[in-house]
Amino acid sequence: MKQYEHHAIEEKRQAIWERDDLFRVTEIKGKKKYYLLEMFPYPSGKIHMGHVRNYSIGDVIARYKKMRGYNVLHPMGWDAFGMPAENAAMERGIHPAKWTYDNIDYMKKQLKRLGFSYDWAREIATCDVEYYKWEQWFFLKMFEKGLVYRKSAPVNYCVHCQTVLANEQVVDGNCWRCNQGVIQKELTQWFFAITKYADELYEYCDKLTGWPERVLNMQKNWIGKSYGVEVDFRLENSGILTIFTTRPDTLYGVTFMALAPEHPLAITLAEGTVYEKKVKAFVEKAKMQDRSFRAELKGNKEGIFTGRYAINPLNRHKIPIYIGNFVLMEYGTGAIMSVPAHDQRDFEFAKAYGLPIIITIMPKDRTLNPDTLEEAYEGDGYLVNSGEFNGLNNREAIGKIIDYLEAKGLGRRKINFRLRDWGISRQRYWGAPIPIIYCDDCGIVPVPYEDLPVVLPLDLEVKVVGRSPLLDCEEFIKVKCPKCGGPAKRETDTMDTFVESSWYFLKYTCPNYKEGPLDKDRVDYWMPVDQYIGGVEHAVLHLLYSRFFNRVLNELGFVDVREPFKNLLTQGMVIKDGAKMSKSKGNVVDPDYLIEKYGADTTRLCCLFAAPPEKDLDWSDKGVEGCYRFLQRIWRLATEKLHDIKHLESTYTLVDHGEDCRLLTIKLHKTIKKVTEDIERFHLNTAIASIMELVNAVYKFQEKPRTNEKELGLLKGSIEVILKLLFPFVPHITEELWEILGNDMALLRDRWIDYYEEYTIEDKVTIAVQVNGKLRDTFEIERDEPEDSVKEKACNLEKVKKHTEGKSIKKVIVIPNKLVNIVCG
RNA sequence: GCCGAAGUGGCGGAAUUGGUAGACGCGCUAGAUUCAGGAUCUAGUAGGCAUUACGCCUGUGUGGGUUCGAGUCCCGUCUUCGGCACCA
Known part of the structure; x- marks a missing residue:
């Protein structure tokens, strides 16, 4: 008997798939479609186990859905612009383009060796000018619509990467890519107006029922919607100071105001007072501190009195105005009212600067004393010291006070978001150029459409290091102004690579379309993505940007759907020895090594069996051995009795030919049912486990010497069922064995196997018998035996009697075909 | 601090609606085969007490509760992980 030779088999099958162009997909009107997408990789050199896991999960679903009769779009491409290409160029003297395309070649080979069913005819590399020219086109459209703008603002800047970062790309104050410190820098940059969609992006989270809660929470958290009110405080002399608060119920307790150092009034207020010099110095100092530094100050807030006062619109109290380094200019109005009694942060500031504390909310169960208060009371209660609102429950008071303010023209309802606009300028070379020209006379001039790309x-x-060669490229920079024809300069910044990944899923539907950015018919045939699979690390990056970008393209008329991704699966990380795989930790497992030693099928199987997809996978070298053993077991099972069964007609329904045939038939149908349901709900590990159980059962069945053709036909049928069920997981070995058994390949690939409901039901069932909830015995009955007789049988069991002896039976609970519980005491 | 997820054998993990906890795999133990190793096959494997047989007790982080019955539902609590964090 031939051994299981994974190398030869996998090469052979892959060659056949390629020869027959098996994964090619076209739009077939009227056929139900399924768009399965996995997050495309950055071509960093080699694929890692995280990719193998992600794409193995995807391939199971893609192949399964195809077998269920769907027209499946399953594309792959490359997120090919970005920093590492430049770093590699610097280190090794290779051009970023060459480095990138070499990596793509290598990684594509790796993906092919793993046998993933991608339609490579739809492959995209985002650094291809045919791709990014349409991105520039979108940029221009967005510019026209006012969704792109340029402004000078403090931005996150990574000194190491020498570039600006979006807020989403700063993780714990560090750069998401190089993990080094990020500073604040005032720069003029291009921004996408994602905040225009903040409310919709937030509200639609509730409609994304196919997304994990975790991701939706992260997005909601990030967008940060809060309901409140803007209140106008008249300044003592003249002018108005507007603040935002979510707690108007504490308005009577305001004892000071605080402005952000960047607030326009910060310096002007103090002018002419004795505090002027000190205030100026304070503001200068605070402006020098970057965001992360200020964040660290937490319990150590600093502020300074401006010498001016505002008037509380409700009680006319004179309120001193401070400047505080803890107030953020970017949020709300950059100014706050402070209520030390009911806000811990204000409380600490008041204590430090000797400011008064006024209680306005009294809890029901105790009395607060401002002189002995040790921390702010942030709970609920009824209003005191609050004029006509006294006695109201504070939650009710919020609405009443806002109504009052609005009626008197002192304030208005307001919703604020934490989300900021998306800064997309990158001072880097390896990216898509921003299609803008600067003319001394005409100012900012967009590149005309006809001049693209x-x-x-x-x-x-x-x-x-860190200097884009575009800055020194005269031919690139020097350009005639499209408006006046005079000398002008090109923008040398490139776009954030997250712009490319914000619409690649649309381009897959029509990658070769040349007449415009997207072919709407094909986009609408495939969109939305039915199932998206990728890592959770993109929860507030790519997944948020894409939702924004898709909306913009929806409004530009390129796609009918508003939300791009209907269902999302976030797979867990692959870890080893308790840590994420990384070169520095030396715990990296190389997919090439695994493919070489065990084969693609084993490697895939192992990633799918060791843990459910959404959980972290703890890599175990022993686990691979186990999966390899399992495939060898399949191989032996199919080939050992080959001569006895090859010529026979196979069956998987043999219920009237002896007990063990009947039992095996039932096992077969139960397993088909279980595997089908498990794949549908992404429980791939338990799907595999139940196939393993079936394999064990078939082994037991074939151990007995058999000559009867019906029985051998059932053996053959059982093996075929196993191959069918395993095909989406391990396509190479199953195809090979299918062929060895002498079958038509289309039968394996083209249709999933159906189970018969009547064969999933066993006619004998085991009843568990409990006494007072504790298991005492089990016994077998015919399915659906009458309750009374089951009850009687249960009560008369020896082991049961032992526990009921001398006690009175109070109640007997019967769960049909499952359990009897005898309650006695 | 706020939001979220998760705690089950030696390990990875099972247990769609409350109904026999530990499927499947790894590891381990014993036996068969083998010159030996490996491979394969068979049996066993939550812990404890018994081992004369049948057993018996305890067990899903922890303390309560609901229920005939709780890993699953409710309340409290601890731990771990993830996200946000001076957001007014």
């Missing part, structure tokens, strides 16, 4: 010159050398 703005091609990234490839004949440049990355010489100096």
Whole structure:
């Protein structure tokens, strides 16, 4: 008997798939479609186990859905612009383009060796000018619509990467890519107006029922919607100071105001007072501190009195105005009212600066004393010291006070978001050029559509660390102003690579379309993505940007759906020895090594069996051995009795030919049912486990010497069922064995196997018998035996009697075909 | 601090609606086969007490509760992980 030779088999099957162009997919009107998408990789060199896991999960679903009769779009491409290409260029003297395309070649080979069913005819590389020119086109459209704008603002800047980062790309004050410190820098940058969609992006979270709660929570958290009111405080002399608060119920307890150092009034207020000099110095100092530094100050807030006062609109109290380094200019109005009695942060500031504390909310169960208060009371209660609102429950008071303010013209309802606009300028070379020209006379001039693409010159050398060679490329920079024809300069910043990944899923539907950015018919045939699979690390990055971008393209008329991803599965990380795989920790498992030693099928199987997809997978070398053993077991099972069964007709329904045939038939149908249901709900590990159980049962069945053709036909049928069920997981070995058994390949690939409900029901069932909830015995009955006789049988069991002896039976609970519980005492 | 997820054998993990906890795999133990190793096959494997047989007790982080019955539902609590964090 031939051994299981994974190398030969996998090469052979892959060659056949390629020859027959098996994964090619076209739009077939009237056929139900299924768009399965896995997050495309950055071509960093080699694929890692995280990719293998992600794409193995995807391939199971893709192949399964195809077998269920769907027209399945399953594409793959490359997120090909980005920093590492420049770093590699610097380190090794290779051009970023060459480095990138070499990596793509290598990684594509790896993905093919793993046998994933991608339609490679739809492959996209985002650094391809045919791709990014349409991105530039979208940029221009967005510019026209006012969704792109340029402003000078304090931005996150990674000194190491020498570029600006979006808020989403700063993780714990560090750069998401190099993990080094991020500073604040005032720069003029391009922004996408994602905040225009903040409310919709937030509210639609509740409609994304196919997304994990976790991701939706993270997005909601990030967008940060809060309901409140803007209140106008008249300044003592003249002018108005507007603040935002979510707690108007504490308005009577305001004892000071605080402005952000960047607030326009910060310096002007103090002018002419004795505090002027000190205030100026304070503001200067605070402006120097970057965001992360200020965040660390927490319990150590600093502020300074401006010498001016505002008037509380409700009780006319004179309120001193401070400048506080803890007040954020970007949120609300950059100014706050402070209520030390009911806000811990205000409380600490008041204590430090000797400011009064006024209680306005009294809890029901105790009395607060402002002189002995040790921390702010942030709970609920009834209003005191609050004029006509005294006695009201504070939650009710919120609405009443807002109504009052609005009626008197002192304030208005307001919703604020924490989300900021998306800064997309990157001072880098390896990215899509921003299609903008600066003219001394005409100002900012968008590149005319007919002049697109703005091609990234490839004949440049990355010489100096962190300096984009575009800055030194005269041919690129020097340009005639499209408006006046005079001398002008090109924008040298490129776009954030997250812009590319915000619409690649649309381009997959029509990658070769040339007449415009997207072919709407094909986009609408495939969209939305039915199932998206990827890592949770993109929860507030790519997944938020894409939702924004898809909305913009929806409004531009390129796609009918508003939300791009209907269902989302976030797979867990692959870890080893308790840590994420990384070179520095030396716990990396190389997919190439696994494919070489055990084969693609084993590698895939192992990723799918060791843990459910959404959980972290703890890699175990022993686990691979186990999976390899399992496949060898399948191989032996199918080939050992080959001569006895090959010529026979197979069956998987043999219920009237002896007990063990009947039992095996039932096992077969139960397993088909279980595997089908498990794949549908992504319990891939338990799907595999139940196939393993079936394999064990078939082994037992074939151990007995058999000559009867019906029985051998059932053996053959059982093996075929196993191959069918396993095909989406391990396509190579199953196809090979299918062929060895002499079958038509289409029968394996083209249709999933159906089970018969009547064969999933066993006619004998085991009843568990409990006494007072404790299991005492089990016994077998015919399915659906009358309750009374089951009850009687249960009560008369020896082991049961032992526990009921001398006690009175109070109640007997019967759960049909399952359990009897005898309650006695 | 706020939001969220998760705690089950030596390990990875099972247990759709409350109904026999520990499926499947790894590891381990014993036996068969083998010159030996490996591979394969068979049996066993939650812990404890018994081992004369049948057993008996305890067990899903922890303390309560609901229920005939709780890993599953409710309340409290501890731990771990993830996200946000001076957001007014």
